[in-house]
Amino acid sequence: MGTSDRDDIAETFDVVVVGGGNAALCAAMExxxxxxxxxxxxxxxxxxxGGNSRHTRNFRCMHRGALGPLIDDYxxxxxxxxxxxxxxxxxxxxxxxLVIRNSEQCLPWMQAHGVRFxxxxxxxxxxxxxxxxxxxxxxxxxxxxxxxxxxxxVTIRYEAQVRHVGLEGRRFTHVDVDIxxxxxxxxxxxxxxxxxxxxxxxxxxxxxxGPSARNxxxxxxxxxxxxxxxxxxxxxxxxxxxxxxxxxxxIDGRAPKFDGGIVxxxxxxxxxxxxxxxxxxxxxEGEDVWPxxxxxxxxxxxxxxxxxxxxxxxxxxLPLFMPSVYPPVAAETIEQLAKKLELDPDKVARTVREFxxxxxxxDFRPQQLDGLATEGxxxxxxxxxxxxxxxxxxxxxxxxxxxxxYLGLKVDGEARATGADGPYENVWAAGEMIAGSILGQGYLAxxxxxxxxxxxxxxxxxxxxxxx
Amino acid sequence: MTLxxxxxxxxxxxxxxxxxxxxxxxxxxxxxxxxxxxxxxxxACRYCEGYCQVFPxxxxxxxxxxxxxxxxxxxxxxxxxxxxACQYTAPHEFALxxxxxxxxxxSDSWSRFAWPTGFAGLFQRSGAGIALAxxxxxxxxxxxxxxxxxxxxxxxxxxxxxxMVAIFAPAFLFPIAALAIGIRRYWREVGGKPVVWRDLxxxxxxxxxxxxxxxxxxxxxxxxxxxxxxxxxxxxxxxxMYGFLLCFLSTCSATLYHYLFDxxxxxxxxxxxxxxxxxxxxxxxxxxxxxxxxxxRADPALGSPANWxxxxxxxxxxxxxxLTGLVLYAVTGTAAVGSILALHLGCVLALFLLTPxxxxxxxxxxxxxxxxxxxxxxxxxxxSSGQARR
Ligand SMILES: Cc1cc2nc3c(=O)[nH]c(=O)nc-3n(C[C@H](O)[C@H](O)[C@H](O)COP(=O)(O)OP(=O)(O)OC[C@H]3O[C@@H](n4cnc5c(N)ncnc54)[C@H](O)[C@@H]3O)c2cc1C
Ligand code: HEM
Ligand code: SF4
Ligand code: SF4
Numbered sequence: 001m002g003t004s005d006r007d008d009i010a011e012t013f014d015v016v017v018v019g020g021g022n023a024a025l026c027a028a029m030e031x032x033x034x035x036x037x038x039x040x041x042x043x044x045x046x047x048x049x050g051g052n053s054r055h056t057r058n059f060r061c062m063h064r065g066a067l068g069p070l071i072d073d074y075x076x077x078x079x080x081x082x083x084x085x086x087x088x089x090x091x092x093x094x095x096x097x098l099v100i101r102n103s104e105q106c107l108p109w110m111q112a113h114g115v116r117f118x119x120x121x122x123x124x125x126x127x128x129x130x131x132x133x134x135x136x137x138x139x140x141x142x143x144x145x146x147x148x149x150x151x152x153x154v155t156i157r158y159e160a161q162v163r164h165v166g167l168e169g170r171r172f173t174h175v176d177v178d179i180x181x182x183x184x185x186x187x188x189x190x191x192x193x194x195x196x197x198x199x200x201x202x203x204x205x206x207x208x209x210g211p212s213a214r215n216x217x218x219x220x221x222x223x224x225x226x227x228x229x230x231x232x233x234x235x236x237x238x239x240x241x242x243x244x245x246x247x248x249x250x251i252d253g254r255a256p257k258f259d260g261g262i263v264x265x266x267x268x269x270x271x272x273x274x275x276x277x278x279x280x281x282x283x284x285e286g287e288d289v290w291p292x293x294x295x296x297x298x299x300x301x302x303x304x305x306x307x308x309x310x311x312x313x314x315x316x317x318l319p320l321f322m323p324s325v326y327p328p329v330a331a332e333t334i335e336q337l338a339k340k341l342e343l344d345p346d347k348v349a350r351t352v353r354e355f356x357x358x359x360x361x362x363d364f365r366p367q368q369l370d371g372l373a374t375e376g377x378x379x380x381x382x383x384x385x386x387x388x389x390x391x392x393x394x395x396x397x398x399x400x401x402x403x404x405x406y407l408g409l410k411v412d413g414e415a416r417a418t419g420a421d422g423p424y425e426n427v428w429a430a431g432e433m434i435a436g437s438i439l440g441q442g443y444l445a446x447x448x449x450x451x452x453x454x455x456x457x458x459x460x461x462x463x464x465x466x467x468x
Numbered sequence: 469m470t471l472x473x474x475x476x477x478x479x480x481x482x483x484x485x486x487x488x489x490x491x492x493x494x495x496x497x498x499x500x501x502x503x504x505x506x507x508x509x510x511x512a513c514r515y516c517e518g519y520c521q522v523f524p525x526x527x528x529x530x531x532x533x534x535x536x537x538x539x540x541x542x543x544x545x546x547x548x549x550x551x552x553a554c555q556y557t558a559p560h561e562f563a564l565x566x567x568x569x570x571x572x573x574x575s576d577s578w579s580r581f582a583w584p585t586g587f588a589g590l591f592q593r594s595g596a597g598i599a600l601a602x603x604x605x606x607x608x609x610x611x612x613x614x615x616x617x618x619x620x621x622x623x624x625x626x627x628x629x630x631x632m633v634a635i636f637a638p639a640f641l642f643p644i645a646a647l648a649i650g651i652r653r654y655w656r657e658v659g660g661k662p663v664v665w666r667d668l669x670x671x672x673x674x675x676x677x678x679x680x681x682x683x684x685x686x687x688x689x690x691x692x693x694x695x696x697x698x699x700x701x702x703x704x705x706x707x708x709m710y711g712f713l714l715c716f717l718s719t720c721s722a723t724l725y726h727y728l729f730d731x732x733x734x735x736x737x738x739x740x741x742x743x744x745x746x747x748x749x750x751x752x753x754x755x756x757x758x759x760x761x762x763x764x765r766a767d768p769a770l771g772s773p774a775n776w777x778x779x780x781x782x783x784x785x786x787x788x789x790x791l792t793g794l795v796l797y798a799v800t801g802t803a804a805v806g807s808i809l810a811l812h813l814g815c816v817l818a819l820f821l822l823t824p825x826x827x828x829x830x831x832x833x834x835x836x837x838x839x840x841x842x843x844x845x846x847x848x849x850x851x852s853s854g855q856a857r858r
Contacts, residue, residue: 047559054555057515116685118518122527135684136553137515143552143695261555263512263562323530325512325562 013039013155015463016175016188018162018228020044021051022138023431023452023459024194025145029113030460031192032152039186040149041160041177043195044223048259049158050142051196052220052404052432052448055261057121057138058131059453060446061103067132068107069117074130076100082130083444090440098413099438099447102454107132110453114144123322126291131446138449162228165191165427167235170419172426190463193417193429194456197405198226199246200258205402208244215307217251219401222258229433232409236420241406241436247443248298253308253397254326263325266396269297270384271317271366273355274398276304279338279347281355286383289369290321295443302400309398310341312352314390320366328394337393356387403443408436415459426466428459499576503537503569509562516550520680521841522570523550528844528851535853539658541573542837545680547689548770549697571772577657578829583649591825595777598785601822606814608635613810622734623796626806627813629732635813639820646824651836659853660840667846671838678702678709692765701762707755709831711790714748734800746797752790756783775827782827789815 015031017024020042028040042049062079063070079100083091111117116135120128127133134141150156159180166174166185174187198204200222205213233239255264269285270293276282283300287293301309312334331337338348358377363370364386373382409429410418417429431452438451510516510526517523522544529536548567556562575592582588590597612627612635619628654660674680681689681702688699721740725731735741760783768776792812799808823829844851 047557116518116687118684121514121517122524123514133518134515135518136549137513137555139555140515140549140553147696256561259555259560261513262515263509263556265512319530323508323511325509327508 012187013037014189016186016191019194020049021196021431022053022449023456025149026453026456027192027194027430027460028149028154029152030457031464032154034464036464039155041162042158043161046158051224054139054142055220056449058133058446059449060130061107061132062100063104069119069132070129072129086442086444087440092437096438099451099454103450106453113148115141164231170421170424190426190466192459192463193228193433194431195228196224196432198229199224199402199405201225212302212307217255217399217401218258219260219403238410238418239407240410241408243407246405247403248302248400249294250297250301250398251401252324252326253399266324267321268311268313271320272311272313273352274309274311275348275351276309277306279344279351281351281379284379284382286381286385298400301398307400310343311396311398312388313394314388315392316390318394328396330392330394332391334393337395341395352388356389359385359387404432406436408434414462415455428463430455430459499569499572500534500537503573504532506564506566506569507532509564516553518684519549520545520547525841533853535657535659537573538577539837539840541570542833543841544570546571546771547681549683549690551770552690552695567770575772575775578833581650581653582825583646588825591778591822592827593775593778595781598781602785602818605818609810609814613806620732623805623809626809639817643820643823647832650824651832654833654836658840661843661849663839667839667842670842671835674838678705692762704755704758707751708759711748711751711755714744715752718745718748749790749794753787756787759783779827785819789819
């Protein structure tokens with residue numbers, strides 16, 4: 001196949017897997033291990049294979065006792081509570097608990113399929129009990145899965161962009177796919193849809209969120225453009241998740257438009273003052289520890305004029321956070337720094353002076369909520385309010401960086417997708433494409449890969465067990 | 469938006485970065501600036517922490533002087549794990565290739581540290597240079613055997629013991645002195661501190677298992693199988709390294725026999741020179757053949773492509789040394805001994821003399837880097853080299 005210039009690809013597969021990230025790969029391996037013929041259609045070229053999964057570093061895993069790199073216990077109820085906190089209840093408890101319970105047996109399964117784990121990375125000690133880190137990160141995981149899938153006989157096609165999922169009533173029949181620019185029709189007895197969200201279709205994002213979304217940066221793959229999701233919704237598939245929302249964090253404003261990944265994050269907000277392009281502060285920078293706050297800053301910045309903000313710190317704060325990919329802009333005075341950041345120097349200097357004047361004496365403790373708050377400042381800074389006075393001064397620009405979108409397909413506890421007339425006969429879906437049921441809002445670190453692994457495996461097994 | 473538009477994003481980001489007065493990358497020809505750029509990206513990412521000692525060393529610092537980069541480069545074992553696991557390798561605009569840039573810094577450092585200065589570039593890079601040196605050494609040995617009278621039994625009948633010592637004592641001592649100077653220069657640049665036993669023990673253990681080529685968990689490196697792991701390179705390297713050490717010990721034991729017991733070669737099979745030398749020679753030959761073969765299968769761009777010839781010539785010279793040694797034993801008592809002896813001793817001579825100026829120096833510098841890393845890990849001394857080269 002692939003060389004034919006006809007529309008049809010003669011071969012018919014038992015299982016057609018759409019997508020090439022974690023969820024798709026898990027499904028493909030399960031189906032191939034059950035003896036089915038499997039084709040995996042990855043829209044990206046080989047180099048960019050693996051979608052957002054290639055940017056990940058860990059997955060969240062329930063466990064009773066030490067497991068792999070994980071220490072102590074992390075039990076179902078605590079896990080579920082953590083999920084409730086971030087989603088504020090926007091979760092399907094049945095599906096969420098299914099994922100949580102199944103996560104425990106995923107770890108050894110992942111190892112058996114080539115994934116290696118390492119101990120919690122330096123600077124992430126707080127996750128050593130809950131999140132298992134991949135040796136080499138998500139790209140190494142993706143590499144391992146592709147190698148295993150190849151060994152299992154899965155047919156893999158890169159640059160294979162699925163344009164249309166053929167349905168007859170509640171039955172899947174084929175996909176139409178452009179492989180390296182040429183249109184093919186591939187028939188299959190079952191299909192697993194795992195093609196991610198739509199965040200890289202900037203125009204869709206702008207329609208959903210508003211025109212300001214054109215200024216957002218996309219942290220992950222440029223290939224998740226929601227083509228398959230839209231095609232399914234147009235054909236009446238039932239959706240879940242808020243269609244207007246995306247998960248966005250504040251990242252370095254100089255990051256590339258797509259694919260900047262983990263290194264563009266900036267962890268210095270708690271030790272800074274943050275101003276908008278007019279030089280005004282707009283939110284409490286010290287509201288909580290950064291891991292609990294970084295996600296809201298994407299929205300906060302998105303709400304500012306031109307969707308940009310500027311973090312300002314002094315030299316004492318520079319060693320307090322993980323370095324980011326670009327060195328900060330540096331200057332000896334606040335005015336000079338503002339000028340380099342193309343902000344109004346007098347205005348910024350005044351804002352910083354007002355902040356400094358409202359700081360009071362007390363113990364500055366960067367590792368915990370130290371209660372060192374400003375007095376008489378609006379908005380206040382309620383922790384880590386230490387004057388910004390020690391040159392050199394440093395600045396970064398901030399922009400919203402989109403991680404994923406929430407809109408997806410509705411699935412049942414067997415990962416079966418649902419059409420207008422009930423569950424489809426032979427369509428399964430997994431990963432980011434269905435995560436909106438479980439992560440209705442917010443985000444729990446490492447849970448995306450857990451959802452993808454559990455549902456990818458369920459989908460692969462379900463599709464393999466289906467009698468055509 | 470089309471994919472073409474997406475693919476044009478590199479220019480976009482660069483434009484934006486420049487607008488913010490922040491060049492993304494310093495000029496590419498400056499390998500230190502390029503290495504610093506890449507290392508800082510890794511320091512913001514850290515996904516590769518479990519592969520080797522380089523990443524933990526990176527995370528101990530926030531700013532990287534040239535001396536720090538020299539240390540990281542010599543600590544890197546070119547296992548390539550961090551290349552194939554990296555989400556930022558080209559065509560991504562961050563264009564990470566840490567094994568490649570560290571390899572360039574490493575070989576550049578050996579050239580700079582070599583004494584007399586200026587020699588090293590030639591033999592590291594040039595296979596022809598190594599071949600020429602070998603020819604000269606061979607010619608010298610053939611000439612010596614032809615000109616000098618033999619004295620004694622076995623191969624001493626062709627070249628007397630005293631003549632051998634007269635040639636090889638300086639050929640052994642000179643490279644050691646030259647290397648000592650190079651290592652001292654290295655130590656100064658990386659800010660090394662006085663060495664204690666624990667440093668040596670720690671470094672020795674890392675070398676004994678070649679831990680940094682193990683992928684961190686014994687699964688091996690990504691040299692010849694790209695994204696897949698393979699431990700072949702480590703096994704073959706250890707065959708070469710232990711083979712070489714056995715051959716070296718064999719020669720030492722023969723020297724002891726000669727001077728302490730007044731017992732001169734040829735030695736029967738059950739003596740130390742043979743019991744050490746024969747397995748050593750076999751390991752050396754098998755190991756170098758394997759390493760040379762792997763080298764033809766790996767991507768040169770993840771090392772220093774300009775050095776490929778010189779490195780391959782070094783592998784072949786090492787293998788040839790082992791092979792001629794074995795053949796010399798095999799032809800004992802035949803008329804071939806004379807010419808095989810000249811071949812073997814010519815190889816040994818070239819190998820020794822080129823040690824400070826060829827890939828052969830890697831063991832010494834890498835050992836120094838591991839000792840230095842052990843010092844820093846112990847917490848006794850600061851991580852920074854404390855000085856910038858430029
Ligand atoms: C920077 C970053 C860091 C993250 N870190 C973590 C982390 O540490 N832990 C964690 O759990 N989660 C993390 N996430 C979230 C995580 O990446 C996702 O939850 C997870 O990767 C989703 O897996 P998936 O297989 O559903 O989607 P993806 O991995 O994105 O895969 C989607 C695939 O579909 C393909 N595709 C898209 N459209 C088509 C089409 N029309 N035809 C064919 N193929 C198509 C894409 O090319 C891609 O291969 C991170 C996300 C980002 C952006
Ligand atoms: C401190 C001890 C040593 C260490 C840490 C060490 C480390 C390494 C490493 C990491 C490599 C692969 C990366 C590269 O090509 O640079 C390598 C290659 C090699 N080493 Fe060593 N080594 C040591 C000693 C030796 C010794 C004693 C010998 C034999 C004389 C030897 C022979 C070789 C050979 C033949 C290669 C292959 C070169 C190539 O592929 O280009 N090494 N060594
Ligand atoms: S090599 Fe790439 S994946 Fe590894 S630490 Fe560096 S930037 Fe991260
Ligand atoms: S090539 Fe291997 S040894 Fe060198 S830095 Fe990368 S992972 Fe470490």
